Amino acid sequence: MTAAGEKTVVRPYGDTTGDGMVQVSFTLPVPLDKRAEGAAVQLANKMGLDPAMLVHARQMGDGFTFFVVYGRVNHLVDLSAVQVVERDFPLLSAKEVNAVVKRRLRRKLSVVGACIGTDAHTVGIDAILNVKGIAGEKGLEYYRELTVTNLGAQVSVPELVEAARRERADAVLVSQVVTQRDAHLHNTREMSAAFREAMPAGRRPLLIVGGPRFDETMAGELGVDRIFGRGTTPGEVASYLVHALITEKKAGA
Amino acid sequence: MTGKLGLDPVLVARARELARRAGQPVVDLARSHTTVSVERAVLRLAGVTGADPDGIPWVNRLVDAVVADVGLGHGVAVPVFDALAREELGDVTLLAQKAAAGSVRFGQPTGRAATAARRAARKAVAAGVRQIDRRRAERDRLVKRYGDPEQRPWIYLIVATGDIYEDIPQAQAAARAGADVIAVIRSTGQSLLDYVPEGATREGFAGTYATQENFRLMRAALDVSSKELGRYVRLTNYASGLCMPEMATLAGLERLDMMLNDSMYGILFRDINPIRTFVDQRFSRQVHARAGIIINTGEDNYLTTADAVDEAHTVTVSQLLNEYFAHEAGLADWQLGLGHAFEINPDLPESFRLELAHALLARELFPDAPLKWMPPTKHMTGDVFRGNLLDGFFNLVGAMTGQGILLVGMMTEAVVTPWLSDRDIALQNVRYVLGAAGGLHEDFVPASGGFIQQRAHRVLGEAVELLDRIGEQSLLTAIAEGTFGIMKRPADRGKGLDGVARHEADYYNPATEILEGDRA
Numbered sequence: 117m118t119a120a121g122e123k124t125v126v127r128p129y130g131d132t133t134g135d136g137m138v139q140v141s142f143t144l145p146v147p148l149d150k151r152a153e154g155a156a157v158q159l160a161n162k163m164g165l166d167p168a169m170l171v172h173a174r175q176m177g178d179g180f181t182f183f184v185v186y187g188r189v190n191h192l193v194d195l196s197a198v199q200v201v202e203r204d205f206p207l208l209s210a211k212e213v214n215a216v217v218k219r220r221l222r223r224k225l226s227v228v229g230a231c232i233g234t235d236a237h238t239v240g241i242d243a244i245l246n247v248k249g250i251a252g253e254k255g256l257e258y259y260r261e262l263t264v265t266n267l268g269a270q271v272s273v274p275e276l277v278e279a280a281r282r283e284r285a286d287a288v289l290v291s292q293v294v295t296q297r298d299a300h301l302h303n304t305r306e307m308s309a310a311f312r313e314a315m316p317a318g319r320r321p322l323l324i325v326g327g328p329r330f331d332e333t334m335a336g337e338l339g340v341d342r343i344f345g346r347g348t349t350p351g352e353v354a355s356y357l358v359h360a361l362i363t364e365k366k367a368g369a
Numbered sequence: 370m371t372g373k374l375g376l377d378p379v380l381v382a383r384a385r386e387l388a389r390r391a392g393q394p395v396v397d398l399a400r401s402h403t404t405v406s407v408e409r410a411v412l413r414l415a416g417v418t419g420a421d422p423d424g425i426p427w428v429n430r431l432v433d434a435v436v437a438d439v440g441l442g443h444g445v446a447v448p449v450f451d452a453l454a455r456e457e458l459g460d461v462t463l464l465a466q467k468a469a470a471g472s473v474r475f476g477q478p479t480g481r482a483a484t485a486a487r488r489a490a491r492k493a494v495a496a497g498v499r500q501i502d503r504r505r506a507e508r509d510r511l512v513k514r515y516g517d518p519e520q521r522p523w524i525y526l527i528v529a530t531g532d533i534y535e536d537i538p539q540a541q542a543a544a545r546a547g548a549d550v551i552a553v554i555r556s557t558g559q560s561l562l563d564y565v566p567e568g569a570t571r572e573g574f575a576g577t578y579a580t581q582e583n584f585r586l587m588r589a590a591l592d593v594s595s596k597e598l599g600r601y602v603r604l605t606n607y608a609s610g611l612c613m614p615e616m617a618t619l620a621g622l623e624r625l626d627m628m629l630n631d632s633m634y635g636i637l638f639r640d641i642n643p644i645r646t647f648v649d650q651r652f653s654r655q656v657h658a659r660a661g662i663i664i665n666t667g668e669d670n671y672l673t674t675a676d677a678v679d680e681a682h683t684v685t686v687s688q689l690l691n692e693y694f695a696h697e698a699g700l701a702d703w704q705l706g707l708g709h710a711f712e713i714n715p716d717l718p719e720s721f722r723l724e725l726a727h728a729l730l731a732r733e734l735f736p737d738a739p740l741k742w743m744p745p746t747k748h749m750t751g752d753v754f755r756g757n758l759l760d761g762f763f764n765l766v767g768a769m770t771g772q773g774i775l776l777v778g779m780m781t782e783a784v785v786t787p788w789l790s791d792r793d794i795a796l797q798n799v800r801y802v803l804g805a806a807g808g809l810h811e812d813f814v815p816a817s818g819g820f821i822q823q824r825a826h827r828v829l830g831e832a833v834e835l836l837d838r839i840g841e842q843s844l845l846t847a848i849a850e851g852t853f854g855i856m857k858r859p860a861d862r863g864k865g866l867d868g869v870a871r872h873e874a875d876y877y878n879p880a881t882e883i884l885e886g887d888r889a
Contacts, residue, residue, distance in 0.1 A: 177789075180789055239747075269640070
């Protein structure tokens with residue numbers, strides 16, 4: 117983004133290149149006094165903010181104080197050492213997705229979606245599947261060549277496997293929002309294990325999980341084909357389905 | 370009733386009439402069916418308490434035993450009290466324990482035995498209803514002593530740690546920081562449990578289990594806070610899911626003050642069978658009416674899945690239906706916390722004016738109801754700075770349109786369960802807006818024929834059209850076809866259907882008899 121396109125080492129930017137300025141806020145379990153302010157600065161120093169400027173302190177209730185601190189960090193960020201999952205498939209429009217499915221698959225592509233475990237937050241799966249979609253982009257139900265079965269919330273893993281079998285699912289989409297006690301990770305592992313047990317490798321649907329708190333690099337570890345993080349749009353999911361199931365034809369095919 | 374929007378009183382009356390027409394068949398359905406949870410609520414009123422060593426409540430064990438012997442359609446009151454007399458037991462919980470062990474057989478008596486069993490059942494249930502009455506009188510006394518909040522809207526805050534003993538200090542801190550109403554969010558998944566857990570609980574997922582003991586502990590703690598703060602702090606929980614009638618009953622017995630209790634939420638968002646929901650719904654509302662509990666309906670939820678502009682009229686339709694079902698069950702207007710929400714995409718031009726129009730429409734349609742105004746969630750992105758601004762605008766709409774109950778929005782919505790500091794910042798936001806513009810509703814009158822009036826008229830018009838269509842095909846069909854919040858929910862599907870039975874000719878429910886009979 118900066119003028120120096122080749123630069124691989126960067127620092128946080130306040131208002132001058134290389135100033136390293138960051139802003140943090142936190143609460144300490146102490147009442148507000150001089151010592152509390154000193155404690156906040158000490159924490160900021162230990163976090164690498166030096167000098168640290170305490171700009172706001174406000175007591176909450178009896179024994180807590182909220183702080184806002186600005187300061188300079190010395191850390192460098194090496195862009196060449198950053199590891200992320202880059203989109204490794206072309207982004208297609210709904211029309212293009214339909215065309216590829218129709219021409220190459222020559223039948224409807226079946227997608228089964230659910231929130232599994234006790235998770236009742238269907239916001240994610242609905243955003244991807246419902247016609248309504250998200251951010252002005254229509255959901256997968258809108259794609260003429262996709263058959264979508266949205267099982268909704270709190271679906272058990274056996275129910276999901278059964279539905280996938282019944283609907284001859286090409287892909288199974290699972291959304292997990294609740295992360296307390298790592299429920300999203302446990303549920304995902306349980307789900308992928310159940311599919312491995314229930315179906316031979318070649319017959320298994322493509323397994324996809326999504327949710328705001330997933331680490332997109334953990335797909336292999338969780339036994340799924342793909343993880344989608346926050347901000348994923350239906351178009352990205354549809355494009356990936358076409359890529360993985362038709363144009364690349366790898367897992368599950 | 371022209372008010373600030375110049376609504377056509379004839380059209381408003383027609384909307385109500387259409388809501389009645391759409392709701393009437395559902396009420397008929399509710400009056401001719403019972404559910405396992407309704408029957409368990411009856412047993413709770415009759416004094417059955419506690420759970421077996423596996424944590425399954427005795428009311429569940431007893432209802433299951435009766436159903437196995439005589440089915441559900443007669444109601445459990447008569448078979449239970451008939452068996453109680455035959456076994457010469459003085460205590461229904463003891464009978465439940467014996468029944469669970471398999472040493473009691475149930476029958477459906479006739480003649481004098483039936484009359485005696487009815488009389489005994491009614492006497493026992495009446496004692497439970499009297500307890501609810503005492504709780505209501507107690508609330509009235511405490512409100513008189515400590516007073517209501519000084520301002521409207523009442524400030525509603527959520528706690529949800531999973532551990533009741535962590536919730537209590539958090540709730541007390543929230544009350545001290547300005548909350549007038551404390552809601553303890555339930556553990557994720559509790560709505561689909563077909564029993565109410567027992568005892569004080571310290572483990573929950575994204576919330577705390579609703580149990581009678583947790584209700585009691587929290588209410589007692591907030592009574593201490595009320596005394597300390599000199600204002601009565603209200604407590605809220607959820608009468609929703611598969612145990613709705615029991616939740617309402619326990620709330621009445623433990624003096625909860627508000628309950629989330631929507632007529633269609635369970636159907637649409639939890640895939641609970643529609644008939645089960647409507648039957649449970651009616652009983653729970655009758656209990657709430659008796660207990661003086663304010664219900665909060667869940668229209669905000671529709672807007673989290675459907676578009677808040679395109680589908681604004683479905684909120685109005687649902688409010689009208691909720692109002693009809695509530696009145697039918699005996700609730701008064703002051704008990705109707707009809708829901709709506711600030712969920713229009715902030716990137717949409719004029720989004721704030723649209724929000725004002727929708728909020729004012731609800732205010733004018735239901736002038737005597739303490740509307741529950743819900744904060745933005747769908748368009749909270751994790752950008753906490755923008756989120757705080759959005760919450761400020763939400764608070765402003767609340768102040769400008771005279772909302773009754775304001776759920777405090779968190780800028781960390783969709784990021785984390787609120788931190789102490791999130792709550793403090795959110796409350797500062799509310800206090801600033803109410804302090805700076807709390808009386809603005811007195812001055813705010815939208816221009817005649819202007820954008821806000823036109824928008825409100827249009828939404829009301831669309832609501833009437835939709836109600837008209839529902840009337841022709843019945844509410845159950847509308848729900849099956851996905852009219853509300855996009856979800857399609859047919860009447861022969863969904864969770865909890867196996868716990869529904871049509872009344873037999875000799876169906877008897879002493880609780881319904883008392884709750885309906887004592888009404889004006």
